[in-house]
Amino acid sequence: MMMHNSLARRQQGAALLVMMLVVIVGAAALLVSKLDRNASRQSQSSTTQASLASAKQALLAYAMSYPDRVSGAAAQLPCPDIDTSGVTLDGEAHEFDCGAAGETMLGRLPWKTLGIAALTDGAGECLWYAVSGDYKSAGAATAAMLNPDSSGQLELLQSESGAVVQGQTAASRPVALIIASGPVLGGQTRQALGRPGQQCSDDFNRQAFLDDDAATGVSNASVSGSVAIEQFVLAAGVVDGFNDRVLPITRRELAELVYQRHDFETRIRELTHALAQCLAAHGKSNPGGVTDLRLAWPSPVPLTDYRVDSQYDDAGSGILSGRLSDVVDDSNALTGNATSRVLTDCSPAAAPLWDARMLSMWQNWKDHYFLYVADAFSPAAAVPSSCGSCLTVDGSGQYAAVLIFANRRLQSAAQSRDAPPFDADTRDDIGNYLESRNTTLHPYLAGNADLESRPADATFNDILYCLDTSLTVSAC
Amino acid sequence: MLTKFRTGSFSQQGGFTLVELAIVILIMGLILGGLAMPLSTQLDNARIRETRTALQDIDDALQGFAMTNGHLPCPATPASLGFADVSGGGCVAQHGFVPASTLGVSGPRNGDNLLLDAWANPFRYSVSAVDADGDGNWDFTAPGEMRDVSLGVLDPDLTVCSTATGSSATACAGPATTLTDSAPVIVFSMGKDWSTFTSADQQENVGATLAGGPTATSYRVPADNVAVSRRPGEQAGNEFDDIVSWIAGSALYHRMVSAGQLP
Numbered sequence: 043m044m045m046h047n048s049l050a051r052r053q054q055g056a057a058l059l060v061m062m063l064v065v066i067v068g069a070a071a072l073l074v075s076k077l078d079r080n081a082s083r084q085s086q087s088s089t090t091q092a093s094l095a096s097a098k099q100a101l102l103a104y105a106m107s108y109p110d111r112v113s114g115a116a117a118q119l120p121c122p123d124i125d126t127s128g129v130t131l132d133g134e135a136h137e138f139d140c141g142a143a144g145e146t147m148l149g150r151l152p153w154k155t156l157g158i159a160a161l162t163d164g165a166g167e168c169l170w171y172a173v174s175g176d177y178k179s180a181g182a183a184t185a186a187m188l189n190p191d192s193s194g195q196l197e198l199l200q201s202e203s204g205a206v207v208q209g210q211t212a213a214s215r216p217v218a219l220i221i222a223s224g225p226v227l228g229g230q231t232r233q234a235l236g237r238p239g240q241q242c243s244d245d246f247n248r249q250a251f252l253d254d255d256a257a258t259g260v261s262n263a264s265v266s267g268s269v270a271i272e273q274f275v276l277a278a279g280v281v282d283g284f285n286d287r288v289l290p291i292t293r294r295e296l297a298e299l300v301y302q303r304h305d306f307e308t309r310i311r312e313l314t315h316a317l318a319q320c321l322a323a324h325g326k327s328n329p330g331g332v333t334d335l336r337l338a339w340p341s342p343v344p345l346t347d348y349r350v351d352s353q354y355d356d357a358g359s360g361i362l363s364g365r366l367s368d369v370v371d372d373s374n375a376l377t378g379n380a381t382s383r384v385l386t387d388c389s390p391a392a393a394p395l396w397d398a399r400m401l402s403m404w405q406n407w408k409d410h411y412f413l414y415v416a417d418a419f420s421p422a423a424a425v426p427s428s429c430g431s432c433l434t435v436d437g438s439g440q441y442a443a444v445l446i447f448a449n450r451r452l453q454s455a456a457q458s459r460d461a462p463p464f465d466a467d468t469r470d471d472i473g474n475y476l477e478s479r480n481t482t483l484h485p486y487l488a489g490n491a492d493l494e495s496r497p498a499d500a501t502f503n504d505i506l507y508c509l510d511t512s513l514t515v516s517a518c
Numbered sequence: 519m520l521t522k523f524r525t526g527s528f529s530q531q532g533g534f535t536l537v538e539l540a541i542v543i544l545i546m547g548l549i550l551g552g553l554a555m556p557l558s559t560q561l562d563n564a565r566i567r568e569t570r571t572a573l574q575d576i577d578d579a580l581q582g583f584a585m586t587n588g589h590l591p592c593p594a595t596p597a598s599l600g601f602a603d604v605s606g607g608g609c610v611a612q613h614g615f616v617p618a619s620t621l622g623v624s625g626p627r628n629g630d631n632l633l634l635d636a637w638a639n640p641f642r643y644s645v646s647a648v649d650a651d652g653d654g655n656w657d658f659t660a661p662g663e664m665r666d667v668s669l670g671v672l673d674p675d676l677t678v679c680s681t682a683t684g685s686s687a688t689a690c691a692g693p694a695t696t697l698t699d700s701a702p703v704i705v706f707s708m709g710k711d712w713s714t715f716t717s718a719d720q721q722e723n724v725g726a727t728l729a730g731g732p733t734a735t736s737y738r739v740p741a742d743n744v745a746v747s748r749r750p751g752e753q754a755g756n757e758f759d760d761i762v763s764w765i766a767g768s769a770l771y772h773r774m775v776s777a778g779q780l781p
Contacts, residue, residue, distance in 0.1 A: 110781070239679075302776060
């Protein structure tokens with residue numbers, strides 16, 4: 043009996059120990075698996091962030107080196123990969139089928155065009171990418187003018203508050219967005235990878251990847267298909283039915299790449315010098331002979347569309363200060379000059395510094411060029427051309443004309459260079475381009491005007507090239 | 519007394535274990551097995567992550583080197599003990615190892631002082647040997663050559679394919695299998711199963727050998743400008759676990775321009 047009792051006790055004890063062990067191991071397993079799940083969720087999110095950041099770096103690098111690959115071009119971004127039909131493949135930018143000029147495009151990140159591996163987010167999905175119409179490198183649909191003052195066409199809202207987090211002003215509107223679609227949400231069906239070696243899905247149905255935000259009513263999957271400001275949504279926290287992650291690229295980030303290149307000023311000076319040579323060559327080709335050095339009138343400062351070459355036209359202007367003209371028929375009516383376009387028709391024979399890339403460089407920077415012409419050298423002046431009172435720069439010289447490059451916007455002068463259709467026109471004010479006397483002397487009517495030139499600082503950054511009374515060009 | 523003891527001992531053994539113990543062992547086996555499985559996967563994943571991070575560090579160091587020196591370093595060879603192997607101004611090998619000592623990258627090294635991945639196998643490093651102006655200097659490794667050749671002309675030629683099928687020594691089978699055909703640099707790890715490379719894709723990455731270090735080890739290195747990068751696979755004859763990384767030309771130029779080394 044006693045024996046039996048002790049036996050029972052021992053059995054119970056052992057079973058309890060074993061049970062405890064089972065419970066502890068079970069709990070440990072549960073804990074580890076939960077930790078693992080947390081860790082993997084965190085690592086998914088950090089993978090997404092890292093991929094978005096790599097994509098942004100690659101896009102900025104692509105834009106920065108674009109002018110080196112395509113001579114004279116601006117710092118453009120690639121078109122998205124829109125589908126795999128036709129001549130373009132997985133990861134290639136749809137450069138020649140990329141919407142109308144100015145139309146914002148949404149598709150996959152063109153990783154192959156960028157030269158990088160196919161970046162995926164934490165859910166293993168390839169990244170998506172939207173690019174502003176004016177910034178896309180799209181063959182014939184490329185913007186007629188692109189420089190760091192061109193504004194983006196994207197607007198970023200926050201799901202939780204509905205507030206515009208980026209894009210209240212022209213300067214803050216993103217020029218491009220990179221979007222990570224995240225895992226599948228209810229209602230989304232995504233095609234799996236099919237072909238061997240394929241990096242991203244052939245499924246270009248954006249609705250299956252990018253989400254509709256219920257709070258703001260904005261869909262990240264749709265763009266309007268016309269020239270408009272396109273809205274996208276990001277969420278700061280967890281929002282039901284929305285798991286896109288969005289990283290914007292601002293025009294400032296692109297602008298810094300352009301301005302920080304240490305060959306920027308050299309190249310701009312070359313261009314300005316060459317443009318001044320073209321103008322001089324035009325004056326020297328008047329049918330009146332070597333004594334007739336009359337030049338062309340500038341174009342008005344306010345234009346209907348600053349992007350269009352043919353707007354830079356001296357039509358009926360008869361003014362002596364304004365934008366550098368390309369179309370000069372009205373001046374030619376007085377001078378008899380046969381060359382109707384000063385810059386488009388310019389050639390290295392006439393202007394030694396002129397080369398093939400100069401015309402596209404001018405096209406991208408054309409709103410930055412301003413011209414003062416001495417009244418003695420205007421189309422309406424008497425021949426032979428000679429100076430009574432011509433232009434001077436800081437009190438010295440006698441110049442027939444002065445060409446000015448406006449350079450980057452100055453914070454100190456609160457310069458703003460926005461334009462319709464999305465913003466009020468501030469390009470119509472020469473004070474948003476030039477500084478000090480170069481601004482206040484406009485409109486210049488007759489007599490002596492003393493322009494200003496000095497090394498760039500926080501309040502002045504105009505670059506001047508002068509044509510003397512025999513139309514010889516020099517920096518001044 | 520004796521009987522009593524024997525009886526007691528007998529009933530002690532029979533009354534409890536056999537069934538219970540079997541169940542307990544079964545349960546514990548299941549739990550431990552369930553734990554151990556993800557543990558080994560996790561270990562593999564951690565090694566893959568570690569190697570990816572190391573590759574990222576190497577990419578950063580290469581770009582940093584280019585930002586300060588204006589060119590990329592030559593690959594290391596077993597004989598150069600972790601330094602870029604340069605001879606007469608040119609590189610001794612186009613395909614070799616990460617010159618970790620030249621770059622100042624830290625990490626485990628082997629007996630030939632080569633930088634190791636998480637599986638204790640050296641990282642491989644290839645650099646484009648293109649010579650656009652035909653002056654005998656490789657564009658990307660000769661000092662000053664990138665600037666001389668100029669940004670608009672530089673066109674590196676290292677190629678990464680998604681499969682070795684149909685690839686040549688200079689190109690992939692076609693555009694559909696080309697991941698890039700213009701990388702200046704490729705760095706890769708041979709992955710977990712580095713000692714076996716039976717599939718065509720893995721052989722493509724290490725078609726040649728390089729030896730000559732103090733340990734007299736003969737290492738596999740790339741034989742040509744074409745590498746393969748694809749998703750890992752275990753299917754017999756089609757295994758792949760190499761982790762391949764390359765730098766985009768534009769990314770390299772971007773960093774060098776911002777550092778004033780170009781244009």
